[in-house]
Amino acid sequence: MPNVRLTLAYDGTAYHGFQKQSGSGLPTIQETLERCLAELSGAALKVTGASRTDAGVHARGQVVNFVTGRWGIPTERIPAALNGVLPGDIAALDAREVPADFHARYSAVAKTYSYTLYNHPVRSPFQRLYSLHVPRALDLRAMRLAARHLMGRHDFSTFQAAGRPVQSAVRTLTRADIEAQAPLVRLVFRADGFLYNMVRIMAGTLLEVGLERLDPEALPDIIASGDRARAGPTVPPHGLCLEEVEYDST
Known part of the structure; x- marks a missing residue:
């Protein structure tokens, strides 16, 4: 199954950080992104971020990765598809397939x-x-x-x-x-x-x-x-x- 690396930009003002907070009901970047990916793919996908930015922190080049099945959207078209469903304060900039052992956080140099x-x-x-x-x-x-x-x-x-x-x-x-x-x-x-x-x-x-x-x-x-x-x-x-x-x- 493809491992996809996705680059994001976001205005963190309205979010309680990047990382999903289980049971809190508070909006986060991860929760919002996973919800939009599920809307496109029809499956629950877990994303891993390079940086767990805090509430109010912004990003021009956050990187996440996620493993997905074949879902009918070519990898290079994922940003365009995501930008059709993401809120206006988050943008998908680039997507590419990466090796199975790539990890957005631990592979960063x-x-x-x-x-x-x-x-x-x-x-x-x-x-x-x-x-x-x-x-x-x-x-x-x-x-x-x-x-x-x-x-x-x-x-x-x-x-x-x-x-x-x-x-x-x-x-x-x-x-x-x-x-x-x-x-x-x-x-x-x-x-x-x-x-x-x-x-x-x-x-x-x-x-x-x-x-x-x-x-x-x-x-x-x-x-x-x-x-x-x-x-x-x-x-x-x-x-x-x-x-x-x-x-x-x-």
């Missing part, structure tokens, strides 16, 4: 996330669902200096949500960019994996640097400490977007 700040004295009604309003001017140079210290292979325990233990908190961060096109500032992170809330805590820490509440040269000690209390706040979810998931050869 890198992910890229962005966090957007709206840096202007007056809030924007049009950006409020997709960026964090920061009315004070930011020191972008200091933020870039701090971001350099995040690059490389580290134990990122400092930037992990409390109470979410993992076997290893070591990750390799290969990108930590501060992109400014006033009034928007985008923090872009690429790594071989991320801990729970890691991007939002790194963004909160860089924001503290930009607001001159934290010295950029303190970052090495903060990273080495493994102490969540020394990092910045966990910024709200609505500024976060999953940009891309990368794989070796699919």
